[in-house]
Amino acid sequence: MHVPILKQGGYLIATIQSVLSDADLLQLRDDLAGRVGQFRSRGVIIDVTVLDVIDSFATRTLRGVAHMLKLRGAETVIVGIQPDVAFAMVQLGLTLEGVGTALDLEEGLAFLNAKAKRGGVVAGTRSAAAPLSSPRTLHGAQPKRGSSRR
């Protein structure tokens, strides 16, 4: 099952649509690595709401994705981990150490916006306050990546 990746201003949003096999997870990792470069994205949200289980492999892969994207200059936040899934992860001793997590998509966007602000990015650039309704305007008004980054 292919995971669609949407571009939302300076962010990418990957919403997992069904239970993923290992191969799908690895495909998602490769797709995101490519898109972050293609769209010069600063943040990535991975929505895992539908995942029935996040086992050791999925945890390791998600953590790998986040760390890899960080090296590419993008912050990752995992959103939508269900209560039972979180409980099973705790029982398994699995952590997403060093990876941002948030309750849902809305909180995920807020998390990235807050990170961007702390990072000294000026409001109005791609990563701050991306309005859901008009991603195009934002896209058109983007300054060059280098100018807004330290």
Added chain:
Amino acid sequence: MSTFNEEYSVPINSAADIVVARQRGRALAIQLGFNGSDPTMIAAAISEVARNIINHAKHGEIVLSGVHDSRRQGIQVIARDDGPGIANVEQAMQYGFSSNKGMGVGLPGAKWLMDEFDIQSQVGKGTRVSMRKWLS
């Protein structure tokens, strides 16, 4: 109850079969009366033992069934393979120990998720993991 006499075997030959096995396990757990977070715990444990088959033996099977003793009912999960076997089972059950690409979380993690856990392995013959969770 008819549910307890049925046995489901899920062949594990590729990573995609891991998903099939844990979905079947979850469905059976719910059918047997598990609720709350238990079906997810059982599915997660199945995911780990199935992955162990893929990582070490390549092929094997997961057998799911209802079980009961005089006092209680539950679910039984058996993972078996004819793979290379585990030379040092004690070491394999240590949290964080991994012989190859894993995190070393799978088998000990699965043990924590279930009520009973038994592993038997013979080098050159294969491995058999048997787990049970009881309805409280």
